[in-house]
Amino acid sequence: MFSKSRINEPGPKQGSSSETAPATPEVPKQSSGVSVPATTPKAKPPASSLSADLVVKGNMKSTGDIVIEGTVEGDIRAHMLTVGESATVKGEVVADDVVVNGRIIGRLRGLKVRLTATARVEGDIVHKTIAIESGAHFEGSVQRQEDPLSSSGGKKPMQLPNGGNSES
Numbered sequence: 001m002f003s004k005s006r007i008n009e010p011g012p013k014q015g016s017s018s019e020t021a022p023a024t025p026e027v028p029k030q031s032s033g034v035s036v037p038a039t040t041p042k043a044k045p046p047a048s049s050l051s052a053d054l055v056v057k058g059n060m061k062s063t064g065d066i067v068i069e070g071t072v073e074g075d076i077r078a079h080m081l082t083v084g085e086s087a088t089v090k091g092e093v094v095a096d097d098v099v100v101n102g103r104i105i106g107r108l109r110g111l112k113v114r115l116t117a118t119a120r121v122e123g124d125i126v127h128k129t130i131a132i133e134s135g136a137h138f139e140g141s142v143q144r145q146e147d148p149l150s151s152s153g154g155k156k157p158m159q160l161p162n163g164g165n166s167e168s
Contacts, residue, residue, distance in 0.1 A: 052086045059091070068102075075106075085118050094149060100136075109148045 047065035050056060054070035062078045069084040074091045081095040087102035098110040100119040113127040117135030124140045126148040132138065 047080070047082075050087075052084075081110075083119075096149070111148060 045064055047067045048062060049067045050070045050072070052069040056070070056072045057074060059074040060066065060072065060076045060078070064078065065080040065082070066076065066078045067082045067084065068076075068087040068089065070086075071088045072091065075093070076089060076091065077094045079095065080097040080099075081093060082099045083089055083093075083102045083104060085101045088105070089103070090105045092107045092109070093104055094109045096110065097112045098108060099114045099116065100108075100121060101116045102118070103120040104123060106123045107126070108121065108123060109126045111128045113125055113129070114131045115121060115133060115136040115138060117133045119133075119136040119138070121136075121138045122140060125138075125142045126145055127142070128144065128146065128148055130142065130144075
Protein backbone atom coordinates (compact mmCIF):
# COMPACT_ATOMS: atom_id res chain seq x y z
CA MET A 1 0.00 0.00 0.00
CA PHE A 2 2.76 2.46 0.95
CA SER A 3 6.07 2.66 -0.85
CA LYS A 4 9.36 4.18 0.11
CA SER A 5 10.23 7.47 -1.55
CA ARG A 6 12.90 7.14 -4.23
CA ILE A 7 13.85 10.79 -4.46
CA ASN A 8 17.29 10.47 -2.82
CA GLU A 9 18.09 6.96 -4.08
CA PRO A 10 20.57 6.56 -6.91
CA GLY A 11 19.27 5.58 -10.32
CA PRO A 12 19.51 2.01 -11.66
CA LYS A 13 22.96 0.57 -12.22
CA GLN A 14 24.04 -0.06 -15.77
CA GLY A 15 23.08 -3.54 -16.89
CA SER A 16 20.38 -3.78 -14.22
CA SER A 17 16.97 -4.93 -15.43
CA SER A 18 15.03 -3.36 -12.56
CA GLU A 19 12.78 -0.38 -13.34
CA THR A 20 12.10 2.60 -11.12
CA ALA A 21 9.02 4.76 -10.90
CA PRO A 22 9.31 8.22 -12.41
CA ALA A 23 10.18 10.94 -9.92
CA THR A 24 7.30 13.20 -11.02
CA PRO A 25 3.64 12.19 -11.33
CA GLU A 26 2.19 11.93 -14.82
CA VAL A 27 -0.90 13.95 -13.89
CA PRO A 28 -0.88 17.37 -15.61
CA LYS A 29 -0.60 20.36 -13.31
CA GLN A 30 -2.43 23.66 -13.46
CA SER A 31 -0.47 26.89 -13.22
CA SER A 32 -1.17 26.90 -9.47
CA GLY A 33 0.58 23.56 -9.10
CA VAL A 34 -2.63 21.67 -8.19
CA SER A 35 -3.06 18.26 -9.80
CA VAL A 36 -5.90 17.99 -12.30
CA PRO A 37 -7.87 14.74 -12.09
CA ALA A 38 -8.40 12.83 -15.30
CA THR A 39 -11.78 13.71 -16.81
CA THR A 40 -14.33 10.93 -16.81
CA PRO A 41 -17.99 11.20 -17.71
CA LYS A 42 -20.22 11.49 -14.64
CA ALA A 43 -22.34 8.42 -14.01
CA LYS A 44 -25.96 9.00 -13.06
CA PRO A 45 -26.21 8.76 -9.27
CA PRO A 46 -28.55 6.15 -7.81
CA ALA A 47 -32.04 7.20 -6.75
CA SER A 48 -32.44 8.63 -3.26
CA SER A 49 -34.65 6.33 -1.22
CA LEU A 50 -36.84 6.95 1.84
CA SER A 51 -37.65 3.72 3.65
CA ALA A 52 -41.10 2.74 4.93
CA ASP A 53 -40.30 3.64 8.56
CA LEU A 54 -39.18 7.19 7.71
CA VAL A 55 -41.41 10.27 8.22
CA VAL A 56 -40.22 13.53 6.66
CA LYS A 57 -41.85 16.86 7.56
CA GLY A 58 -40.63 19.50 5.14
CA ASN A 59 -40.05 20.15 1.47
CA MET A 60 -37.72 18.04 -0.66
CA LYS A 61 -35.88 19.07 -3.82
CA SER A 62 -33.59 16.98 -6.02
CA THR A 63 -32.30 17.11 -9.58
CA GLY A 64 -32.12 13.32 -9.46
CA ASP A 65 -34.53 10.48 -8.80
CA ILE A 66 -36.38 9.82 -5.54
CA VAL A 67 -38.10 6.64 -4.37
CA ILE A 68 -40.45 7.07 -1.41
CA GLU A 69 -41.71 4.20 0.71
CA GLY A 70 -42.40 6.22 3.88
CA THR A 71 -44.39 9.37 4.63
CA VAL A 72 -43.63 12.90 3.43
CA GLU A 73 -45.54 15.94 4.69
CA GLY A 74 -44.35 18.68 2.36
CA ASP A 75 -43.77 19.50 -1.28
CA ILE A 76 -41.51 17.38 -3.47
CA ARG A 77 -39.64 18.44 -6.60
CA ALA A 78 -37.50 15.88 -8.47
CA HIS A 79 -36.49 14.62 -11.89
CA MET A 80 -38.23 11.27 -11.38
CA LEU A 81 -40.40 10.38 -8.42
CA THR A 82 -41.64 6.92 -7.53
CA VAL A 83 -44.21 6.72 -4.73
CA GLY A 84 -44.17 3.18 -3.32
CA GLU A 85 -47.26 1.19 -2.34
CA SER A 86 -46.79 1.86 1.37
CA ALA A 87 -45.94 5.56 0.86
CA THR A 88 -48.03 8.66 1.58
CA VAL A 89 -47.21 12.14 0.30
CA LYS A 90 -49.15 15.13 1.63
CA GLY A 91 -48.18 18.13 -0.47
CA GLU A 92 -47.52 19.24 -4.03
CA VAL A 93 -45.50 16.92 -6.25
CA VAL A 94 -43.60 18.31 -9.26
CA ALA A 95 -41.44 16.00 -11.40
CA ASP A 96 -40.62 15.20 -14.99
CA ASP A 97 -41.70 11.59 -14.49
CA VAL A 98 -44.03 10.43 -11.69
CA VAL A 99 -45.06 6.85 -10.94
CA VAL A 100 -47.65 6.54 -8.18
CA ASN A 101 -48.11 3.16 -6.50
CA GLY A 102 -49.13 4.62 -3.12
CA ARG A 103 -51.01 7.68 -1.91
CA ILE A 104 -50.71 11.37 -2.78
CA ILE A 105 -52.86 14.02 -1.13
CA GLY A 106 -52.25 17.26 -3.02
CA ARG A 107 -51.56 18.63 -6.47
CA LEU A 108 -49.43 16.60 -8.87
CA ARG A 109 -47.61 18.17 -11.84
CA GLY A 110 -45.53 16.11 -14.25
CA LEU A 111 -44.55 15.62 -17.86
CA LYS A 112 -45.27 11.88 -17.60
CA VAL A 113 -47.67 10.74 -14.88
CA ARG A 114 -48.56 7.10 -14.26
CA LEU A 115 -51.09 5.91 -11.70
CA THR A 116 -50.77 2.18 -11.15
CA ALA A 117 -53.57 -0.10 -9.97
CA THR A 118 -52.60 0.50 -6.31
CA ALA A 119 -52.47 4.32 -6.61
CA ARG A 120 -54.64 6.59 -4.46
CA VAL A 121 -54.57 10.26 -5.50
CA GLU A 122 -56.65 13.02 -3.90
CA GLY A 123 -55.88 16.21 -5.77
CA ASP A 124 -55.58 17.78 -9.18
CA ILE A 125 -53.21 16.42 -11.81
CA VAL A 126 -51.57 18.66 -14.42
CA HIS A 127 -49.68 16.59 -17.01
CA LYS A 128 -48.34 16.35 -20.53
CA THR A 129 -49.04 12.60 -20.75
CA ILE A 130 -50.94 10.43 -18.28
CA ALA A 131 -51.65 6.74 -17.82
CA ILE A 132 -54.20 5.49 -15.29
CA GLU A 133 -54.32 1.75 -14.73
CA SER A 134 -57.54 -0.09 -13.92
CA GLY A 135 -58.01 -0.16 -10.14
CA ALA A 136 -56.37 3.22 -9.46
CA HIS A 137 -58.38 5.55 -7.21
CA PHE A 138 -58.42 9.21 -8.21
CA GLU A 139 -60.42 12.18 -6.89
CA GLY A 140 -59.72 15.52 -8.50
CA SER A 141 -59.37 17.10 -11.91
CA VAL A 142 -57.04 16.24 -14.75
CA GLN A 143 -55.62 18.94 -16.99
CA ARG A 144 -53.27 18.50 -19.94
CA GLN A 145 -50.61 21.18 -20.54
CA GLU A 146 -47.63 21.36 -22.87
CA ASP A 147 -45.47 22.55 -19.95
CA PRO A 148 -47.01 21.34 -16.68
CA LEU A 149 -43.80 22.05 -14.76
CA SER A 150 -43.97 25.80 -15.32
CA SER A 151 -44.51 27.78 -12.14
CA SER A 152 -47.49 29.61 -13.62
CA GLY A 153 -49.62 26.49 -13.28
CA GLY A 154 -51.38 27.07 -16.60
CA LYS A 155 -54.30 29.27 -17.55
CA LYS A 156 -56.15 31.05 -14.80
CA PRO A 157 -59.91 31.43 -15.01
CA MET A 158 -61.05 34.85 -16.18
CA GLN A 159 -63.12 36.72 -13.58
CA LEU A 160 -66.54 37.86 -14.80
CA PRO A 161 -68.17 41.04 -13.51
CA ASN A 162 -70.91 39.05 -11.71
CA GLY A 163 -68.31 37.19 -9.59
CA GLY A 164 -68.38 34.00 -11.64
CA ASN A 165 -65.51 32.77 -13.72
CA SER A 166 -64.96 31.44 -17.18
CA GLU A 167 -62.12 29.65 -18.93
CA SER A 168 -60.79 31.72 -21.81
